[in-house]
Amino acid sequence: MATGTDPQARTTSGPDPAAHGVHAPSRAAVPARHLRTDRWWLAPAATAAGLFAFVVYSTWRAFSGADYYAEPYVSPFYSPCVAQNCVPMKGGANWEIFGAWWGLSPALLILIFPLGFRLTCYYYRKAYYRGFWASPPACAVPEPRAKYTGETRFPLILQNLHRYFFYFAVIVAGILTYDTVLGFRDESGRWGHMGLGTLVLLINIVLIWAYTLSCHSCRHIVGGRLKHFSRHPVRYRLWGWVSSLNARHMALAWASLVSVALADFYVYLVASGAFDDPRFF
Amino acid sequence: MTAYEAHFRVWRGDVEGGGLKDFHVEVNEGEVVLDIVHRIQATQAPDLAVRWNCKAGKCGSCSAEINGRPRLLCMTRMSVFGRDETITITPLRAFPVVRDLVTDVSFNYEKAREVPAFVPPEGLGPGEYRMWQEDVGRPQEFRKCIECFLCQDTCHVVRDFEENKQAFAGPRFLMRVAELDMHPLDAAGEAGIDRKRTAQEEHGLGYCNITKCCTEVCPEGIKITDNALIPLKERAVDRKYDPLVWLGNKIRRRPS
Ligand code: SF4
Ligand code: SF4
Ligand code: FES
Ligand code: FES
Numbered sequence: 001m002a003t004g005t006d007p008q009a010r011t012t013s014g015p016d017p018a019a020h021g022v023h024a025p026s027r028a029a030v031p032a033r034h035l036r037t038d039r040w041w042l043a044p045a046a047t048a049a050g051l052f053a054f055v056v057y058s059t060w061r062a063f064s065g066a067d068y069y070a071e072p073y074v075s076p077f078y079s080p081c082v083a084q085n086c087v088p089m090k091g092g093a094n095w096e097i098f099g100a101w102w103g104l105s106p107a108l109l110i111l112i113f114p115l116g117f118r119l120t121c122y123y124y125r126k127a128y129y130r131g132f133w134a135s136p137p138a139c140a141v142p143e144p145r146a147k148y149t150g151e152t153r154f155p156l157i158l159q160n161l162h163r164y165f166f167y168f169a170v171i172v173a174g175i176l177t178y179d180t181v182l183g184f185r186d187e188s189g190r191w192g193h194m195g196l197g198t199l200v201l202l203i204n205i206v207l208i209w210a211y212t213l214s215c216h217s218c219r220h221i222v223g224g225r226l227k228h229f230s231r232h233p234v235r236y237r238l239w240g241w242v243s244s245l246n247a248r249h250m251a252l253a254w255a256s257l258v259s260v261a262l263a264d265f266y267v268y269l270v271a272s273g274a275f276d277d278p279r280f281f
Numbered sequence: 282m283t284a285y286e287a288h289f290r291v292w293r294g295d296v297e298g299g300g301l302k303d304f305h306v307e308v309n310e311g312e313v314v315l316d317i318v319h320r321i322q323a324t325q326a327p328d329l330a331v332r333w334n335c336k337a338g339k340c341g342s343c344s345a346e347i348n349g350r351p352r353l354l355c356m357t358r359m360s361v362f363g364r365d366e367t368i369t370i371t372p373l374r375a376f377p378v379v380r381d382l383v384t385d386v387s388f389n390y391e392k393a394r395e396v397p398a399f400v401p402p403e404g405l406g407p408g409e410y411r412m413w414q415e416d417v418g419r420p421q422e423f424r425k426c427i428e429c430f431l432c433q434d435t436c437h438v439v440r441d442f443e444e445n446k447q448a449f450a451g452p453r454f455l456m457r458v459a460e461l462d463m464h465p466l467d468a469a470g471e472a473g474i475d476r477k478r479t480a481q482e483e484h485g486l487g488y489c490n491i492t493k494c495c496t497e498v499c500p501e502g503i504k505i506t507d508n509a510l511i512p513l514k515e516r517a518v519d520r521k522y523d524p525l526v527w528l529g530n531k532i533r534r535r536p537s
Contacts (some may be wrong), residue, residue: 021442022440027376029300035348134495139435140351141436148445161522163518217515228413229415232415245453
């Protein structure tokens, strides 16, 4: 082998072309592919199940194109609403960028951005590489493939575009914040009111912001890219804050995923008439 | 707690072949796996080869795999295993085996040599280096590395694909690139070395898919993926995929 670290290839039999990875000729001859005795499959299985559940739920809701607005609440899946076929939302982020020719659910137009953000997120990458691709399924458990190029070529090299999705995610989070503010109205648009839905949207937006700001690209942009923190005290301070959020990025990724689904589901219940939004004041 | 007898399976052999051998051996309170390996050596297999030095988790010599997980023999307490659990020890499975628990880790030294060293800043003599704590905080975490190469052993990029060893430096040495790129006095840029770009183009950063096994096994608890590899990926993006950063650097030549 060209690194020259493999001087003692076995002489007795020629190299077996099928033997690779931990079964490569120079390595200790252990027949088992791995010897882990703990429940290493539990974490990737749970991750895959969780992500799968969310995909099923959000696909149903995104394609349904109904029951996403119950004044004053709008589902986070449908905001901003940028097609003509949107339910009119009083004062909401609802712009007619796509005309009548757009016949599908308006959620599909906007969900590309959060979807791209989460798909290229460093945490979710780890989660689905392990959970769905088994690359690797768990540490020191071999991959079930013969060749691996990681993120060096198309399409996975596109993961490098994560920071652009981060910029869009900030805009989307801003719009959802606006929606949450609109939630402090009552059914007829008068300000200074609050219901259970307002609280649901409020919790969701806090988690969305925490997730968005804890992003690794955000950490890099606010300060991580600097060589000398001492010359940029403000950015150093910001970097410190983002870093402490960033340490919880995985937890925030899951918390915000669940909260966005719950917020949508709450709006669905109210909009479809299955549940009456309790008003606090 | 009293002494008890544990069942061990230890890999014995060399590059020609080998297998797991059974040992029943006494375990006392407070012992670590390395103690048991030494007891096997002292009482049952005097020629058992094992590499160790400090028995304090600081020299990085005693790396092996215990029940399939890459760990330091001297830092793995016997108390984490059940008394009737069979404990299996093999050498590191990503590197060529020399004998028994000893592997040839020279892959790592080759990779170390491929990373250009610290470039001394011009005009500063020995003893004249001054740095601020906030500037060295990040590289300092990486300096805790004891070079046990458990991360290199676990990383699926080379563990599962021998052919990638040529292109991929491994987490330990990508972390070294990150350390130097974050070093406040490293003058590589002035010397024409672009560590951000070469991380991807020469040291194989793109092979890493940030699945964090290196971080999981590091006995020093270094957040390799979060603090070295991902920041390095972002730095490579600055160089290669971000026209805004490129433009900004053209317009305003201010050192960062
Ligand atoms: S995070 Fe990257 S370097 Fe670390 S083990 Fe995973 S693939 Fe290898
Ligand atoms: S980074 Fe951690 S696991 Fe890797 S060689 Fe250094 S101490 Fe060992
Ligand atoms: S959102 Fe997870 S890393 Fe950017
Ligand atoms: S003997 Fe030094 S780290 Fe284990």
